[in-house]
Amino acid sequence: xxxxxxxxxxxxxxxxxxxLSFNTPLAIRYPRGxxxxxxxxxxxxxxVFANGGTIAIxxxxxxxxxxxxALKKLNDDGINVDVIKLNKIYPVSGKLIETLKNYDKIYFxxxxxxxxxxxxxxxxxxxxxxxxxxxxxxxxxxxxxVSAARQKLKLDADSMYKIIKGEN
Numbered sequence: 001x002x003x004x005x006x007x008x009x010x011x012x013x014x015x016x017x018x019x020l021s022f023n024t025p026l027a028i029r030y031p032r033g034x035x036x037x038x039x040x041x042x043x044x045x046x047x048v049f050a051n052g053g054t055i056a057i058x059x060x061x062x063x064x065x066x067x068x069x070a071l072k073k074l075n076d077d078g079i080n081v082d083v084i085k086l087n088k089i090y091p092v093s094g095k096l097i098e099t100l101k102n103y104d105k106i107y108f109x110x111x112x113x114x115x116x117x118x119x120x121x122x123x124x125x126x127x128x129x130x131x132x133x134x135x136x137x138x139x140x141x142x143x144x145x146v147s148a149a150r151q152k153l154k155l156d157a158d159s160m161y162k163i164i165k166g167e168n
Contacts, residue, residue: 007062
């Protein structure tokens with residue numbers, strides 16, 4: 001089954017339109033929260049926001065905005081980082097695996113459960129080395145505003161920045 005994870009309303013509309021032409025099961029994952037950046041729908045497996053980095057941030061869905069914000073801040077600090085925004089989170093793309101092999105260090109940020117999550121699937125499928133996964137551990141997440149929950153779970157732009165800088 002194909003699973004899309006749009007990062008904006010534009011992408012959600014594109015996914016819904018695309019779903020009309022699918023003859024196989026399709027799911028669209030759209031979490032809580034408001035969009036911050038109006039990403040355009042891209043039917044490819046993933047989109048790379050490249051800056052010639054040797055470090056990659058891999059993420060999907062609505063927290064892709066936080067990754068792009070972290071990218072800008074890191075680049076301003078002279079740390080060249082690329083963001084790889086997964087448009088389709090399942091099945092894992094062979095082209096994605098080949099792309100990830102070009103990076104020295106990979107940081108996954110996932111607004112989902114870590115154990116058995118998309119990041120672990122990518123790492124296992126691609127035999128990826130030198131990575132870090134920041135995702136939700138399999139435990140109760142207390143009720144909070146979306147921004148407070150993301151901050152506590154280290155899925156906001158400032159936390160991403162600090163993790164990659166080695167401050168967290």
